[in-house]
Amino acid sequence: xxxxxxxxxxxxxxxxxxxxxGDIELPVKMNDNGSIEFDAEQSAFGLGLTKFNSQGxxxxxxxxxxxxxxxxxxxxKIKRGDFISESQFYKLAIKANNQVAEKFQDWVTEEVLxxxxxxxxxxxxxxxxxxxxxxxxxxxxxxNERLENIEQRMGLPGNMAHxxxxxRNKKIIQVLGGKDSNAYQDKQLRSRTYRAMFAAYKNVFxxxxxxxxxxxxxxxVVKFVGNWFPPYELQSEIQATNAQGNLFKGA
Numbered sequence: 541x542x543x544x545x546x547x548x549x550x551x552x553x554x555x556x557x558x559x560x561x562g563d564i565e566l567p568v569k570m571n572d573n574g575s576i577e578f579d580a581e582q583s584a585f586g587l588g589l590t591k592f593n594s595q596g597x598x599x600x601x602x603x604x605x606x607x608x609x610x611x612x613x614x615x616x617k618i619k620r621g622d623f624i625s626e627s628q629f630y631k632l633a634i635k636a637n638n639q640v641a642e643k644f645q646d647w648v649t650e651e652v653l654x655x656x657x658x659x660x661x662x663x664x665x666x667x668x669x670x671x672x673x674x675x676x677x678x679x680x681x682x683x684n685e686r687l688e689n690i691e692q693r694m695g696l697p698g699n700m701a702h703x704x705x706x707x708r709n710k711k712i713i714q715v716l717g718g719k720d721s722n723a724y725q726d727k728q729l730r731s732r733t734y735r736a737m738f739a740a741y742k743n744v745f746x747x748x749x750x751x752x753x754x755x756x757x758x759x760x761v762v763k764f765v766g767n768w769f770p771p772y773e774l775q776s777e778i779q780a781t782n783a784q785g786n787l788f789k790g791a
Contacts, residue, residue, distance in 0.1 A: 561586060561647055568652065569623055576656060577623035580605065587632050588640035608635040700758050701751045711765050712737065716778060723778040733778070736770050
């Protein structure tokens with residue numbers, strides 16, 4: 541399972557300075573080797589690589605950003621939370637080719653970059669508390685999005701899989717009438733009951749194995765097991781088998 545270091549977010553925040561350009565707050569990061577990187581999302585806003593949805597909310601055209609940067613050659617798709625290099629920033633600015641992009645690029649190249657190279661960082665006031673919180677909150681939001689994505693695609697981990705197996709077995713024992721019942725002692729009937737539960741599970745959750753269900757659906761599959769009962773014909777056979785004398789004692 542992918543892991544995250546929240547301390548690195550705080551450390552990275554300390555290496556990032558925020559620059560204000562109208563309504564845009566552009567995080568700029570200086571690496572140990574002296575290279576400079578720009579926040580991809582805010583750069584795209586500044587360069588006008590955006591569009592509006594039906595509710596009037598402006599958002600980044602990531603497909604255009606990746607096209608201009610040449611993601612097909614790098615193999616890494618730029619997304620929210622990423623930083624881009626100077627060369628990538630220039631690619632976006634040149635290919636954006638609009639007045640908004642030209643003015644934003646002029647500000648970066650004529651004010652921000654010369655001062656960073658001269659003083660180590662552009663001479664601005666330190667981040668205020670609100671800006672620091674916003675920057676850290678952005679990192680936390682990105683972690684939450686990545687975790688949610690993992691939970692959506694990852695199957696049950698060992699502890700969840702074990703708990704699910706116990707609940708499934710307990711349910712099978714219950715519907716068969718207990719471990720001492722005729723139905724449970726009948727291996728073929730018990731096996732068919734397990735298969736009936738799995739068929740119903742597969743039909744509901746569209747998974748080929750129990751443990752393939754996404755982590756975030758664990759509570760749903762547990763509820764499914766708790767509410768499951770065999771089909772009518774199988775349930776009738778179980779009842780009829782248990783109504784007979786104990787066929788297996790003394791066998």
